[in-house]
Amino acid sequence: MAKATVNGDFRVVAMGGSAGSLEVILQAFRELTNTRIATVLVIHRKESLHSALPEMLNTKSHVTVKEAEEKERIMPAHVYIAPADYHLLIEPDGTFSLDYSEKVNFSRPSIDVTFECAAAVFGKKVIGVLLSGGNADGVAGLKAIKKAGGMCVVQNPKSALVSFMPQHAMNELEVDKTLGSGEIGAFLNSIQ
Amino acid sequence: MAPEDIGDDELALLLNEIVERYGYDFTSYSTASVKRRISRLFILDHFKSFEEFRKTVLTEKNYIRRFVQEITVNVTEMFRDPGFYKLLRTQVLPVLATYPFVRIWHAGCSTGEEVYSMAIMLKEVGIMEKSLMYATDINPDVLDQVMKGIYPLRSLKLFSENYILSGGKEDFSSYYTAKYDLAKFDDELRSKMIVSTHNLVSDRSFNEFQLIICRNVLIYFNKPLQDKVLELFDASLEPRGYLALGSKEQIKFASISSRYEQLDPKEKIWRKLQ
Numbered sequence: 001m002a003k004a005t006v007n008g009d010f011r012v013v014a015m016g017g018s019a020g021s022l023e024v025i026l027q028a029f030r031e032l033t034n035t036r037i038a039t040v041l042v043i044h045r046k047e048s049l050h051s052a053l054p055e056m057l058n059t060k061s062h063v064t065v066k067e068a069e070e071k072e073r074i075m076p077a078h079v080y081i082a083p084a085d086y087h088l089l090i091e092p093d094g095t096f097s098l099d100y101s102e103k104v105n106f107s108r109p110s111i112d113v114t115f116e117c118a119a120a121v122f123g124k125k126v127i128g129v130l131l132s133g134g135n136a137d138g139v140a141g142l143k144a145i146k147k148a149g150g151m152c153v154v155q156n157p158k159s160a161l162v163s164f165m166p167q168h169a170m171n172e173l174e175v176d177k178t179l180g181s182g183e184i185g186a187f188l189n190s191i192q
Numbered sequence: 193m194a195p196e197d198i199g200d201d202e203l204a205l206l207l208n209e210i211v212e213r214y215g216y217d218f219t220s221y222s223t224a225s226v227k228r229r230i231s232r233l234f235i236l237d238h239f240k241s242f243e244e245f246r247k248t249v250l251t252e253k254n255y256i257r258r259f260v261q262e263i264t265v266n267v268t269e270m271f272r273d274p275g276f277y278k279l280l281r282t283q284v285l286p287v288l289a290t291y292p293f294v295r296i297w298h299a300g301c302s303t304g305e306e307v308y309s310m311a312i313m314l315k316e317v318g319i320m321e322k323s324l325m326y327a328t329d330i331n332p333d334v335l336d337q338v339m340k341g342i343y344p345l346r347s348l349k350l351f352s353e354n355y356i357l358s359g360g361k362e363d364f365s366s367y368y369t370a371k372y373d374l375a376k377f378d379d380e381l382r383s384k385m386i387v388s389t390h391n392l393v394s395d396r397s398f399n400e401f402q403l404i405i406c407r408n409v410l411i412y413f414n415k416p417l418q419d420k421v422l423e424l425f426d427a428s429l430e431p432r433g434y435l436a437l438g439s440k441e442q443i444k445f446a447s448i449s450s451r452y453e454q455l456d457p458k459e460k461i462w463r464k465l466q
Binding site: 069070071083086089090091092097098099100101102113116117119120144148 | 194195196200222223224225227228229265267408411412415438440441442445
């Protein structure tokens, strides 16, 4: 399939986490200084945490952390968080859209949905990162990223509070890299 | 077939053929969403190739109805986003109560859970008798469900919690009769509903309203279509009328925005200035 042309030449990190991932994410974004990449973050969480999250994740660097808004264009130096209770989709022109359709893997937002969209739109520029969790969500999405020529990274199941999600990914596909819970921030900063 | 395996060109071609053949225009819908819906249909209906799917859509007489039903998203709930309903109950309905007649349009009402929520609030505020709720959707099948007012009993726990959070004070179970695994809402709640198909893409304004509710419909449209539909709503709202959208929908970048003020910083309800 022909890839749509998206303005700009930057890597897109598609990151997903479920149970046990929040601490890892908080640490990673405290350390994040890389303004060359765009990060799209899907976390399964309770609605009550929803509005606090962009604030909690705000970095001290020049990276802007915000909730993804529909029709907003994906830009480097930004971390976009999927809003609670909507799937976060990416259009062929590199803008976000939101979707209130059925839950996928008992989840809305679903990591698979966003990962698959990222793979379709950004192809080999995508780096999929799957963190701690007790759900199979994200594995099909990582496969799509792999198929599109992107890179697949998982949190080392041994370092994950809940190992099921990254372990399931490692069982199902050949991941390119595993990272300890404290290594995510440094990895993000190393992406050119 | 996974969503990412559907080509942009073959999809655009099919959507154009559907407009020509049936008049349903999905060409201004969000591409990512339509691809996901089609991918879902592939699995549900066991298609083997895009070409087989295309042939079925274009040649099998009854399939287009299923296509429309499945391409559009019909996930909804009663008193969804309770804070939104609280604002309607405390700030909008008391104003509408001062009018001799109240006309409300639920555009893209899906299976009608939010229309029944409105009916319950109109009854509780005491203005049901002078109100009319116009419930419209592109999809005739969901409108049959609006007419019936029957929902799965397993959903009622959530609906009831939402109702209480939205400021409802009555016994929620007094509004429906449970039988087996279904709950049927009272006929009285339906007595002021006018149910009809209406296509926001191609149909025009059909009345003037004091309140238009259209939630989580615009998110599936591209920007030009969003603007066009907001213009349609503007033309269908009386001066000082209210426009209510879904929790992540905005009018701030649309041409109509200068004519509206938002009631509350969080909830997506705007009032027309004049």
